Amino acid sequence: MHPLLSGRVRPILYLAMWAGIGALLGAVMAALSPRPLAHTVAFIAPLSVFYAFACLSAWWVCRANPLAMTPPARVLTVIVSASLQAAALWVALGALYAALLGRFAHIGPERAGIFRDLAVLGIAGIVLYAQSMAGHYFLLSIETARAAERQIFASQVTAREAELRALRAQLNPHFLFNSLNSISALAGSEPEAARRMCQLLGDFLRTSLSLGARESVAFGEELALAERYLAVEQVRFGARLGFEKSVAPDAERCLVPPLLIQPLIENAVKHGVADRVEGGTVRVTAAVRGGALEIAVENPRDPEAPPRRGQGMGLENVKQRLNALDPQHARLDVYREADAFRVRLTLPASGDGAGGAHA
Amino acid sequence: MPEARRIRAVIVDDEAPARALLREYLGAEPDVDLVAECGNGFEALKKIGELEPDLVLLDVQMPKLDGFEVLELLEKRPAVVFVTAYDEYALKAFEVHAADYVLKPIGRERLAEAIRQVRARLAAPVAAVPVASPAALANAARAPGQHLERVLIKDGANVHVIPVELVDWIEAQDDYVGVRAEGKTHLKPQPIAEIAAALDPARFVRIHRSYVLNVDRLARLELYAKDSRIAILKDGKQLPVSRAGYARLKELL
Numbered sequence: 001m002h003p004l005l006s007g008r009v010r011p012i013l014y015l016a017m018w019a020g021i022g023a024l025l026g027a028v029m030a031a032l033s034p035r036p037l038a039h040t041v042a043f044i045a046p047l048s049v050f051y052a053f054a055c056l057s058a059w060w061v062c063r064a065n066p067l068a069m070t071p072p073a074r075v076l077t078v079i080v081s082a083s084l085q086a087a088a089l090w091v092a093l094g095a096l097y098a099a100l101l102g103r104f105a106h107i108g109p110e111r112a113g114i115f116r117d118l119a120v121l122g123i124a125g126i127v128l129y130a131q132s133m134a135g136h137y138f139l140l141s142i143e144t145a146r147a148a149e150r151q152i153f154a155s156q157v158t159a160r161e162a163e164l165r166a167l168r169a170q171l172n173p174h175f176l177f178n179s180l181n182s183i184s185a186l187a188g189s190e191p192e193a194a195r196r197m198c199q200l201l202g203d204f205l206r207t208s209l210s211l212g213a214r215e216s217v218a219f220g221e222e223l224a225l226a227e228r229y230l231a232v233e234q235v236r237f238g239a240r241l242g243f244e245k246s247v248a249p250d251a252e253r254c255l256v257p258p259l260l261i262q263p264l265i266e267n268a269v270k271h272g273v274a275d276r277v278e279g280g281t282v283r284v285t286a287a288v289r290g291g292a293l294e295i296a297v298e299n300p301r302d303p304e305a306p307p308r309r310g311q312g313m314g315l316e317n318v319k320q321r322l323n324a325l326d327p328q329h330a331r332l333d334v335y336r337e338a339d340a341f342r343v344r345l346t347l348p349a350s351g352d353g354a355g356g357a358h359a
Numbered sequence: 360m361p362e363a364r365r366i367r368a369v370i371v372d373d374e375a376p377a378r379a380l381l382r383e384y385l386g387a388e389p390d391v392d393l394v395a396e397c398g399n400g401f402e403a404l405k406k407i408g409e410l411e412p413d414l415v416l417l418d419v420q421m422p423k424l425d426g427f428e429v430l431e432l433l434e435k436r437p438a439v440v441f442v443t444a445y446d447e448y449a450l451k452a453f454e455v456h457a458a459d460y461v462l463k464p465i466g467r468e469r470l471a472e473a474i475r476q477v478r479a480r481l482a483a484p485v486a487a488v489p490v491a492s493p494a495a496l497a498n499a500a501r502a503p504g505q506h507l508e509r510v511l512i513k514d515g516a517n518v519h520v521i522p523v524e525l526v527d528w529i530e531a532q533d534d535y536v537g538v539r540a541e542g543k544t545h546l547k548p549q550p551i552a553e554i555a556a557a558l559d560p561a562r563f564v565r566i567h568r569s570y571v572l573n574v575d576r577l578a579r580l581e582l583y584a585k586d587s588r589i590a591i592l593k594d595g596k597q598l599p600v601s602r603a604g605y606a607r608l609k610e611l612l
Contacts, residue, residue: 177444178374181463185380236374274373277399277422302422304509304520 022048033113087125240279272299400424
C-alpha cells in the first residue's frame with residue numbers, strides 16, 4: 001500500500017496540495033492566454049487530478065531503485081527519464097483534452113494559446129514528477145531508518161533477555177533444594193546452626209538479586225557474594241570445601257558485569273569438591289595488569305570423572321556475556337589439566353581500579 | 360517366616376547434614392536398623408557388598424561413582440530408595456526398579472511412605488519383585504543419547520574406572536568381555552553386543568563377532584584371505600576383521 005494513500009488524513013492533504021498546484025498552473029495559463037475563469041478550471045482541474053495520481057507512481061519507481069543500492073548516476077538517469085515520460089504523457093493527454101473541449105464544448109484558447117498551455121504542462125510535469133520522486137525517496141529513507149531503529153531495539157531486548165535468563169539460571173534450584181535439606185537436618189540437632197544457615201542463605205539470595213539488577217558492580221562485591229555462597233556450601237560439605245583468595249585491592253575496585261564469576265565458582269564447587277571424596281580448595285586470584293583485569297578461578301578435579309552434562313553451559317554463558325561486553329579485549333581461557341581445572345577471565349579494567357596498573 | 364522382619368538399612372550420601380537427617384528419620388522407624396553410612400560411591404559399594412543390607416537410601420550425584428553406577432556394580436541388590444535434589448533421574452530410577460524416589464528437601468512423612476513401600480516389597484515373594492537387568496542398569500547410568508564414557512570393572516573389593524579413550528579393544532570371552540586398556544585386560548561380566556551398543560559408534564567399531572576396536576588404535580588393514588582381513592594396531596597387535604566388520608569400518612573411515 002502506498003504510504004500517502006493509507007489512512008484518511010494523508011490522501012486529503014495530498015489532494016489539497018494538488019488543488020493549490022492546479023490553481024497556480026491555471027493562473028499561469030490564464031495570464032499567458034486570458035480566458036474566463038470557468039474555462040481555465042474546466043481545463044486544468046481534471047488534468048491536475050490525473051497528475052496527482054500519476055505522481056504517486058514515483059513510489060514504485062523509487063522502491064525499484066533504492067538509493068543505498070543504486071549508483072548516483074543511475075538515480076539521476078531514472079529521475080530524469082521517469083519525469084520526462086510522465087510529463088510527455090501529461091502533455092499528450094492535455095492536447096487530447098484541449099482538442100475535445102474545443103470541438104465539443106467550444107471553450108479554450110486559440111491554437112497558439114493551447115500550445116502555451118501545453119508548454120506550461122510540460123515544464124510543470126517534469127518539475128512536479130522530479131519533486132515527487134525526491135519526496136518519495138525521502139519517505140523511503142525515513143522508513144528505512146525506522147526499521148533499523150526497530151531492529152536495534154529488538155536486538156537490545158534480545159540481549160537483555162539473554163542476560164536475564166543467565167541471571168535466573170544462576171539461581172541454581174538444586175543449590176536451594178540441598179541447602180533447605182541441610183537446614184532441615186540442622187533444625188533437629190543444632191537449631192542455632194540452622195538459624196545461621198537460614199541467615200547465610202538469605203544474605204546470599206538478597207545480594208545476588210540486588211547485584212543482578214545492576215549494570216555493573218565492583219569486583220569486590222562480586223567476590224563477597226561468592227564468599228556468601230561458599231559459606232552456605234561449607235555447611236553442606238564441611239571440611240571438604242576449602243576456599244583461598246588472592247585478590248589485589250585495585251582489582252576489587254574494578255567494575256564487572258554482575259554475577260559474572262558466580263557460575264564459575266559454582267562449577268568449581270561441583271567439580272572440585274562435590275565430585276571428589278577428599279573435597280578440594282577453590283582458589284580465586286585477581287589482579288590488574290596492563291589495563292586489563294585478570295580473574296582466575298581454579299579447582300582440583302578427579303581425573304576419572306567423566307564430563308558431566310551441562311558442564312559447558314555455565315562457561316558458554318560467561319563467554320557470551322564477555323563477548324557482548326567487549327569482543328575485542330574480553331576473553332575466557334579454559335585450562336583443563338589432568339587433576340586441575342582453571343578458568344581465566346580477562347576484561348578491560350574499568351572503574352576505580354583501572355589506574356592501578358600504572359601506579 | 361516371622362511377619363515383622365527387621366530392615367537393615369545403609370545410608371549413602373556425600374553430605375553430612377543430609378546423612379544426619381536420614382539417620383534422624385530412620386530412627387523413628389521401629390523396624391529399621393541403620394547398619395552403615397557411606398560418604399561416596401566406592402565406600403557404598405564396599406559396605407553394601409559386605410553387609411548385604413535390605414535397604415539402601417542412595418544419593419545420585421556423588422564423588423567417584425554415582426548412585427546408578429553403584430547399583431550397576433552390585434552383585435546382590437537390596438531395595439533402593441533414591442534420595443536426591445534432582446528430579447530428572449526419576450524415570451531412570453524406576454527403570455532400575457527403585458522402590459521409591461524421594462526429593463530433597465526430604466519430609467519425614469515422605470520418607471516414612473518410602474519405607475512402607477520397601478516393607479511391602481520385602482514382604483512380597485521374591486519372584487514378584489522386579490529385578491533390573493545389568494543392561495538396564497548400565498543404560499540407566501547414562502543420559503539418553505549419551506555414550507558410555509567410562510567402563511567400570513569390579514575386581515574383588517576394588518573398582519577400576521577406565522575412561523573409554525584408554526580402551527584399545529574389547530574381546531568376547533564366553534559370558535565376559537575382556538577390556539584391554541593400558542597393557543592390561545580387565546574381565547567384566549557383560550555380553551559384547553551390549554557394551555558395543557553403549558559405546559560411541561564414531562570411535563568404537565564391532566570389527567568382528569568377538570571384537571570391538573577403538574579406531575584411534577588402528578594402524579592399517581591387511582588382506583588375509585578372500586573376504587577376511589586383519590587389523591594391525593599401532594602397538595603391533597593383530598585382530599581379525601570380518602566382512603561385515605570391514606563394511607562397518609569402511610563406512611566410518
